[in-house]
Amino acid sequence: MLKGKIYPVNSARIPVQNPFILIARHVDRYPAGNGDMAPAAFPDDWERGNDFTSNRGWHMYHGEYVPGFPAHPHRGFETITYARQGTIDHFDSHGNYGRYGDGDIQWMISGKGLQHAEMFPLIHTDKENPFEIVQIWLNLPSHMKMAEPSYRMHWREQTPVVSLSEKNPAENQLKVLVGRYFATAAQRPADTSYGFDEDHYINVWDGHLKKGEKITMPKFPEDVKVQLYVADGLLAAADYEVVSDSLLVYTSDTELVFTAREDTEFMVFTGKAIDEEVFAYGPFVMNTREEVIQAYRDFEKNQFGGWPWSSSAPVIPSDKGRFSVHDKGSKITYPSDASEIS
Structure with missing residues (x-):
């Protein structure tokens, strides 16, 4: 029954329940790019660095030039990002990076802590750049929250x-x-x-x-x-x-x-x-308030490994296709050989 x-x-936000913490579906009708992966015409109705609501049909989110989410930390949960349409550039504090989109899935476990950036480059200059992603925050039980972080791609071909x-x-x-x-x-x-x-x-x-x-x-x-x-x-x-x-x-x-x-x-x-009890605040999902406070202290102390990239909002050159540099930057995978990381 x-x-x-x-x-x-x-x-x-889709109002999901345990074991999911958050599921967000972002749909944006991005305009043509300016050749540098930013909008050809910047909006005049946005609060720079905090653009989540507007009537124009697309958002900059926390991006200052290219739309997206510049470097930010996580601890205690995992993200599953389904790129239904459009392009996402990923960079993280472990030296992993890559480009995916149009049906690909990225699965990232923040574990004991890492930083990452998710940028939405507007690659096409001669037409619009439609975009849709569904990002899922999946909780981790207490005995798994401090696991080693990991990142891998599940390509649409598979x-x-x-x-x-x-x-x-x-x-x-x-x-x-x-x-x-x-x-x-x-x-x-x-x-x-x-x-x-x-x-x-x-x-x-x-x-x-x-x-x-x-x-x-x-x-x-x-x-x-x-x-x-x-x-x-x-x-x-x-x-x-x-x-x-x-x-x-x-x-x-x-x-x-x-x-x-x-x-x-x-x-x-x-x-x-x-x-289990859940205490979620900002970018951290833990079991208690004290654990979240400790996460902020740890991030202030060691930046979860630092940030090895020259920009907090890095992007990959527009002429590059889909690929993944993973295992702390030691391996590279393309959709044609995606079985290597399955």
Whole structure:
């Protein structure tokens, strides 16, 4: 039986629950670039360094020249960044860096602490630079919070896609970004991830259905919440209708079939709850206030390894494609040989 509640999604933040700390969907209609990966025309309606709300359809976020998030620290959780459209340049305090986008997934474990920058270079100068990412903050239990940080790419070429319709498979699909959908499994994360243990049921799926088509949702244990986000359209099951810009959080002791009453774009997030207190403040997610205070003290003391880059908002030259320099800068991987880091 389905037991759930529907929440409205009124902003970029999707109101998810344990074990997720935050999920944010950023959609920006960036203009053409100026040749230096910044907007061709800068907005005159933004507070420099803090541009999260506007009516222009795109944001600079904390960027001063190129949009994005210049160097900032994290401790105690992991991020899964799904670049649905557009380009992201990643740099971190361990010497890792790279460029990804248009369906790629970056999985970063902050563990005991690191700094990173996430910049959104506007590569195209002859057309707009549409952009959409979904960034997931996944909590870590107390015994994993001080693990060694790690960073790896899961390239779109290796993301499995499940057909949800025999008669029209191309327009009814589910991308298995994280975890598994029945027998179809995505790439595994590092063993310091909460998602490494399959009994934690960390799944992230991205799907689309045409009107009248269906998706079967697996049965999960009682302590695993299914969090179904409808970005556009309408999905219905039992007495529940999940409309555009809403989130259904539920548990069920049986498989469920959801039907698309309209053409629908949706995402699913599942995970076993972490039965611990959470104290999150700024860029740190710990169990107690004292641990967060200690994180700030440690960062002031050692900068979590320092910042080896010449800028707090570095970007990769615009003529470079997708790649990953990882394992503290010792290895380089391209999408064509992505199996090296799977």
